[in-house]
Amino acid sequence: MRVYRPRAGRLVRREEPVPEPRHGEVLVRVRATSLNYRDLLILNGDHFADGGSGLVPVSDAAGEVAAVGEGVTRFAEGDRVINAFHPGWIAGRMPDTLVGYGNGQDGWLAEYRAVSEHALVALPDSLSFEQGATLPCAAVTAWVSLDGVRPGDVVLTLGTGGVSLFAVQLAKARGARVVATTSSAEKAVKLTGLGADTVIDYATTPEWGKAVLDATGGRGADRIVEVGGPGTFAQSLVAAGTHHADIALVGFVGTGGAPVDFMDLFRSGATVRKIWVGSREDTEDLLRWLAVWPIEPVIDSVHPFEQADAAFRHFESRANVGKVVITTE
Structure with missing residues (x-):
């Protein structure tokens, strides 16, 4: 099978044997993957949880079950699936130790991947493989970030990355008023089209909080x-x-901001929660919700498997609005 592994900050395509699913494992034929900021950080050696070199990158994928190992009961050959972002977090509180794709174990930028049946979620027929591949990290993060939002609440999103675009759509579907920030008139049009009620250009309005x-x-x-x-x-x-x-508190894609003033924090009375994507149960909850209130994932571009490194470079340029997808076709 074709697979990519990093070498000196680039992706190198290799041929490796198709893995055999062990007891309790499912062999997934990967149809599509999508990129997240963490994938780029890991490739460039900038991720705070870098787990060593040589691991297959990418945390998000969609595909179909090619074979099942002994004892598997949750899936059968031919089922359409996506992965849960954290293979070891099924439900409840986040475990103390998590092993991530791409920085603790091989990720999904390969034609086949054998994983525990408990690390997968069924993909509805209403979503394509390309759309399904955008969900495990960005959509679930947005979903968990919006937990408890009620109609009439004001939700603020920042920029046009994957999490933010999902958050705009999910918040509007919950009946919230959405205020979004961006840096260009073109991106503002995109945000408005997705449902943002107010868009603020942070490039021309540095004091966008006010x-x-x-x-x-x-x-x-x-x-x-x-x-x-x-x-x-x-x-x-x-x-x-x-x-x-x-x-x-989702990410850290921005740099060079002003120091946090303690009195601003005190006066706000804000509650700050770290969002570490979510569990498999959160992913299943999101998919059940999407079956009733569907939204269409925003896909910026789709790249063939042979151009995976070019897809990473396009993503690194931050020219994209929405998810960058790589297919194995």
């Missing part, structure tokens, strides 16, 4: 899907106002 307050009559955001980390957190605190907002 702009969020102005846009909401001084109320601020009830829920903030905070993907920027050090580059945006100080302004997110401003946008939270003083009414005990909930900040879902």
Whole structure:
């Protein structure tokens, strides 16, 4: 089978044997994968949880069951599946130790992958393999970040990455008012088309936290899907106002932001929660919800397997709006 492994910051295609599913395992024929910021960080050696070199990258995939090992009861040959982002987190509280794809074990950038049947979730026929591959990390992260959002709440999203675009759509479907930030008029049009009620250009409005307050009559955001980390957190605190907002701390794609002022944090009364994607149960809950209130994942581009390295470079350029997908066809 064809498989990619990293070498010196690049992806090298290799031929390896198709794995045999062991007891309790399912052999998945991978049809599509999608890229996340962590995949790029791991490839470049910048991820804080780098688990060593040479591992197959990419955490998200969709495919079909090619074979099952002894004792498998959850799936049968021919079933369509996606992976759960954390193969060892089924439900409940996050385990103390998690082994991630690409930084603790081989990921999904291969034609076949053998994993535990408990690390997979059924993919509905209403979603293509390309769409399904966008869900395990970005969509589940957005879903968990929005837990408890009610109709009429103000949700703030940042930028046009995968998590943020899913958050815009899911928040609107929950009846929330969405305020989004971006850096260009073109991306603002995209956000508006997905349902954002107010879009703020952070490039021309550096104090965008105050702009969020102005846009909401001084109320601020009830829920903030905070993907920027050090580059945006100080302004997110401003946008939270003083009414005990909930900040879902998702990522750290931003750099160079102002230091966090303790008094801003104190006045906000905000609750800050670390979001580590979610469990398999969270993934199943999301898919059940999508069966009733469907949304269409935003896919920026689809690349053939032979151009996987080019797909990573396109993603690294941050020119994309939405998910970058790699297919094995």
